[in-house]
Each structure stands twice: as C-alpha cells, then as structure tokens.
Amino acid sequence: MSPITQNPSHQRLAHAPGRPAHGHWILGPGAVGRLLAMRLADSVPVTLIGRRPPPVRLTLTTPEGERETRELPGATLESLPPTPPTMLHLTTKAYGVEAAIAALADRLPAETPLVLWQNGFSVQEALTRTWPGPVLCASTTEGAFVDDTPADAGDRAGDRVGDRDQGIIHAGHGRTVIGHLEGAYPALATTLAGILSAAELPCEAVEDIRVRLWHKLAVNAAINPLVARFRIRNGQLRDRPFQPMVEALVAELAAIMAAENIPSPAGGWSDRVWDVVENTANNRASMLQDVLAGRPTEIDAILGPLIEAARRHGLAVPALASNYRAMCPPAS
Known part of the structure; x- marks a missing residue:
C-alpha cells in the first residue's frame, strides 16, 4: 500500500x-x-x-x-x-x-x-x-x-x-x-x-502499529480458536493433546509472517505464544466467552486475513484451515 x-x-x-x-x-x-x-x-x-x-x-x-x-x-x-x-x-x-x-x-x-x-x-x-x-x-x-x-x-x-x-x-x-x-x-x-x-x-x-497488529493477530490465531473450539482455559493448551496443535499452528503462522515480511518477536514465535499462554493461563479468551454466550465470534477477523495471506503466497495451512472449518461449520 x-x-x-x-x-x-x-x-x-x-x-x-x-x-x-x-x-x-x-x-x-x-x-x-x-x-x-x-x-x-x-x-x-x-x-x-x-x-x-x-x-x-x-x-x-x-x-x-x-x-x-x-x-x-x-x-x-x-x-x-x-x-x-x-x-x-x-x-x-x-x-x-x-x-x-x-x-x-x-x-x-x-x-x-x-x-x-x-x-x-x-x-x-x-x-x-x-x-x-x-x-x-x-x-x-x-x-x-x-x-x-x-x-x-x-x-x-x-x-x-x-x-x-x-x-x-x-x-x-x-x-x-x-x-x-x-x-x-x-x-x-x-x-x-x-x-x-x-x-x-x-x-x-x-x-509500527501494523507490525504490532500482525503480532497480536498471530498470537490470537494460535490460542483463541483452539480454546473456543475445545472450551478450555488458555493454560490447558499446555496439556496433551493441545500442545502439538499449538505448535502446528505456530509453524504455519511463522511461515505466513515471514512471507509478509513481518519481523518475528524476540525469542521467536513459539516463545511468544507460550509466554502469552503462561501469563493468561486462567483466562477465558474472548472468543470462548462468545461461544459460551451463543454470540457470533471474530473468527473471520482473526483467521481470515491469515488464510488469505497464505493463499497469496501459496502456503499450505492445514491447521489454520481445520480450526476455521471447526468454528465456521457449513450452513445446513
């Protein structure tokens, strides 16, 4: 732009x-x-x-x-x-x-x-x-x-x-x-x-608010859809079977960020995500609160830009796509 x-x-x-x-x-x-x-x-x-x-x-x-x-x-x-x-x-x-x-x-x-x-x-x-x-x-x-x-x-x-x-x-x-x-x-x-x-x-x-927003988007994408999908608190992502799910998302997110020329945080993406999980272990993410209250979620605003960026760069993102489908089931 x-x-x-x-x-x-x-x-x-x-x-x-x-x-x-x-x-x-x-x-x-x-x-x-x-x-x-x-x-x-x-x-x-x-x-x-x-x-x-x-x-x-x-x-x-x-x-x-x-x-x-x-x-x-x-x-x-x-x-x-x-x-x-x-x-x-x-x-x-x-x-x-x-x-x-x-x-x-x-x-x-x-x-x-x-x-x-x-x-x-x-x-x-x-x-x-x-x-x-x-x-x-x-x-x-x-x-x-x-x-x-x-x-x-x-x-x-x-x-x-x-x-x-x-x-x-x-x-x-x-x-x-x-x-x-x-x-x-x-x-x-x-x-x-x-x-x-x-x-x-x-x-x-x-x-550099653009970079800050991409960083927050990546962290939210690694945490919010999973905790909302499985109705768990943030800290439970450290348990199996959720930990490997988080790591799969982090790998896809890191590839998207690199393709978009967004600098990685100090310590790398995995450390950033797990630090947030640790610091918010008892939190119920806003997307989980929306799910529990029967409200629409912000899944499109969080995963949509990332999946679109992956498409532009020809990147396969099966973990992101799986979460998107799980949170946005097809209309019957």
Whole structure:
C-alpha cells in the first residue's frame, strides 16, 4: 500500500467548521468500551453508545479490588447527542464496525478521528482506506470483562438495562499501543496516548502499529480458536493433546509472517505464544466467552486475513484451515 499523505489539519482533534465538537464517543458498551468510559470520564466528556440504552451507572472493580461507581451519559444510534465528538472510539466486535460507521456517517464530520480497538486485522485496513479523516488503530493487553449482575438485589427482571447498576471488572493491568497503519498523524496519536496514560491506561504512540497488529493477530490465531473450539482455559493448551496443535499452528503462522515480511518477536514465535499462554493461563479468551454466550465470534477477523495471506503466497495451512472449518461449520 502506498503511504497516505498526512493532512496537517488532522494533527489536532478535528471538527467541522461551525459545529463545535465535544468529548469522546465510545461506540460499543462491552468490556473495552466500559473500561475506556470509566477511565476517561475524569479527563474528557464521554458518551457510551450501544444498540440498546447502555447502563446509566457503572461500577469498576480494579485489579486491586477497589470499586468505583459513577453515572455516565449514554445513547443509542437513534438518540445521539446533537454535538459531534472530538473523537470516536469503536469498541464493537470486528464484524459490527462497518455497519456501525454506516449508521453514524451522517452524524459525524468527515474529519472526525476514529480509534479502532478490534481484534484481528480486517476492518483496520478497510476503514483506513475509506474513512476521510484520521484512523488510529489500538492494540491493548488490558484485561477486562463485563459483570452484568445488578448491584441492587431489588432490581426486577423487567427493568431496562439502562436503569441498572452494572459492572466492569478490570482483571489485569496492561499496556496499549496506538498509531496509524502508515505512520501518519503522529501528533494526534501522541495526544491520545497522553490522554489515555493520564487516565490510568498506560499508552504509547508507535509508528509500527501494523507490525504490532500482525503480532497480536498471530498470537490470537494460535490460542483463541483452539480454546473456543475445545472450551478450555488458555493454560490447558499446555496439556496433551493441545500442545502439538499449538505448535502446528505456530509453524504455519511463522511461515505466513515471514512471507509478509513481518519481523518475528524476540525469542521467536513459539516463545511468544507460550509466554502469552503462561501469563493468561486462567483466562477465558474472548472468543470462548462468545461461544459460551451463543454470540457470533471474530473468527473471520482473526483467521481470515491469515488464510488469505497464505493463499497469496501459496502456503499450505492445514491447521489454520481445520480450526476455521471447526468454528465456521457449513450452513445446513
């Protein structure tokens, strides 16, 4: 892909002339969206947006066990604030991003910066090509999951979601990197990294976010489909019969990365994958959570780009293909 010319006007948090922008919109009130909203609320005005009314009150439980409850402005796609945002964070699943942007297009100035927090590597390139404003990609190791248990035991089953006090568990501290796929908009990325870091979400603006996303994609591809397919926690991949399955995937992934000229991590791909397995041994991967909840998974966003890259380079990837077929059975 040819380098994208950087427009100096996008170095600040842009908005359309005559329509003063205000705050950060966070589209997708799942784990990452709730964590962002809770952490950013002390620094910038935030609005949490969902298909249904997001919870009015959120309780954040920190990795240290501390609890913080606050009320946050919420909206749906049909009840957006009249003032456009300075920045839109997209924290929906990968398969929902383009539809969400289409639904918002007539409410957003073309210069609005987008921040993509998705797993995989599909919507990142697509929106970088098609959105007229800046598109930053984020990769995070922050651990979080949603706790929808009402805090008030008197809540009734018929209460609206927006009326209940709901939670977000910040399960583990991590780090976030952020940048443009072609290294554009460095000042904007640095500004946002500073905002996130000040909000207790350590973040670094990087020029090589494309490489970082490929690295995360490869690790996710070696772990997530297997644990979702066999409904196991990450640490169980160290047991037979799963360990040789992981190694077969790592060999195929290393070949794809080499063909794509993506540098391998220090210590090699096998060490990187097993380090992540070790560090997340008790975790239930997001894809496993989706399977257990009966939700669609991000299998296409994670395995799709890798299988397509293998096809382009004439590489045989039977292990990747087997996982893809297992997670995407043919329609009956």
